[in-house]
Each structure stands twice: as structure tokens, then as C-alpha cells.
Amino acid sequence: MKKIHIVAIGMIAVAIFILSRMAGDMSSYATFDQAEVSGKKVKIAGELVKEKEMVYKPEEDPNEFRFYLRDTDGKEHRVLLLRAKPQDFELAEQIVLTGRMKGDEFVATDYLTKCPSKYKDEEVFLKEKKS
Structure with a gap:
């Protein structure tokens, strides 16, 4: 077998491995x-x-933030986010979480x-101006 064939087979194997690892990240959102x-x-929106x-x-644990999330089916659950509370979290239009259920809590x-666009007001203004 020529060197070029061995290199080509190796590159194909690496590509298959990378694509198979990425396939898990391209899944749709769960409830x-x-x-x-x-x-x-899973990822929950x-x-x-x-x-x-x-x-x-x-002051107790800077990487522990608890709140409630309503999923796309309308079911509410308590969430433990193992990170600091994000700035302007209350303004978010949509939240996507990656984690798993542990008991009655999503960790x-x-x-x-997804925060509101700062350009939304400008869009409304421009639409009104055109009319």
C-alpha cells in the first residue's frame, strides 16, 4: 500500500471520529x-x-444559582445552574440550558x-417612519 493511501485512510478515520462526536451536539432540544x-x-430551551x-x-457559593424555568411544553422545574448568576438574567427572552435531571431538579x-435586541426599538421606529 502506498504512503498516500495510508494517509488518506487516516484522514478519513479522523473525519468520521470528529463528525460522530459533533453529532451529539447537533441534537434538538429536549423537555x-x-x-x-x-x-x-440534554439541552432544554x-x-x-x-x-x-x-x-x-x-458569599456562600458563587457558582450556584437556583431559579425556575418553563420548557417548551409549559412544564416548570427548579434549576440549579453551576455558574455565577448571569448579568441581566431577568431580561432574557429565552434560556437554553445544558445539563441533566437529578431528582426533582435540573442541574x-x-x-x-437570548436577550432582547437593542435594535428592536429602532426597527419599530423605522417601520413607523416608512408608513
């Missing part, structure tokens, strides 16, 4: 019910339940927030 059943690490308490005590190790 709390699906997270309970699977027991695996939802909105902050502003009527319920948020607990962040940085998240990572998050992504």
Missing part, C-alpha cells in the same frame, strides 16, 4: 419530561419563570441566553 426519562445530558424565586448567594452546567 423536562424527556430529560427525566433519558437521564443523559425555555423561559424564566419570573413569578418564582431566584436564589443566588455569592445545568452551561447556559445560553
Whole structure:
């Protein structure tokens, strides 16, 4: 077998490995019910339940923030985020959490927030101006 064939087979094997590892990250969002059943690490999209308490005590543990999230099915669950409370967290339109269920609590190790656009007011102004 020529050297070029060995290198090509090696590159194909590496590409297959990388794609198989990335496939898990490209999955769709789960709900709390699906997270309970699977027991695996999942991504859950939802909105902050502003009527319920948020607990962040940085003097006790700066990497522990508790709040309630409503998933896309409308089910609410308590969440433990193992990170500091994000700035302007209450303003988020949508929150995506990565974690798993532990008992009756969703333990998240990572998050992504979608905040309102600072350009939204400008868009409304421009639309009104055109009319």
C-alpha cells in the first residue's frame, strides 16, 4: 500500500471520529419530561419563570444559582445552574440550558441566553417612519 493511501485512510478515520462526536451536539432540544426519562445530558430551551424565586448567594457559593424555568411544553422545574448568576438574567427572552435531571431538579452546567435586541426599538421606529 502506498504512503498516500495510508494517509488518506487516516484522514478519513479522523473525519468520521470528529463528525460522530459533533453529532451529539447537533441534537434538538429536549423537555423536562424527556430529560427525566433519558437521564443523559440534554439541552432544554425555555423561559424564566419570573413569578418564582431566584436564589443566588455569592458569599456562600458563587457558582450556584437556583431559579425556575418553563420548557417548551409549559412544564416548570427548579434549576440549579453551576455558574455565577448571569448579568441581566431577568431580561432574557429565552434560556437554553445544558445539563441533566437529578431528582426533582435540573442541574445545568452551561447556559445560553437570548436577550432582547437593542435594535428592536429602532426597527419599530423605522417601520413607523416608512408608513
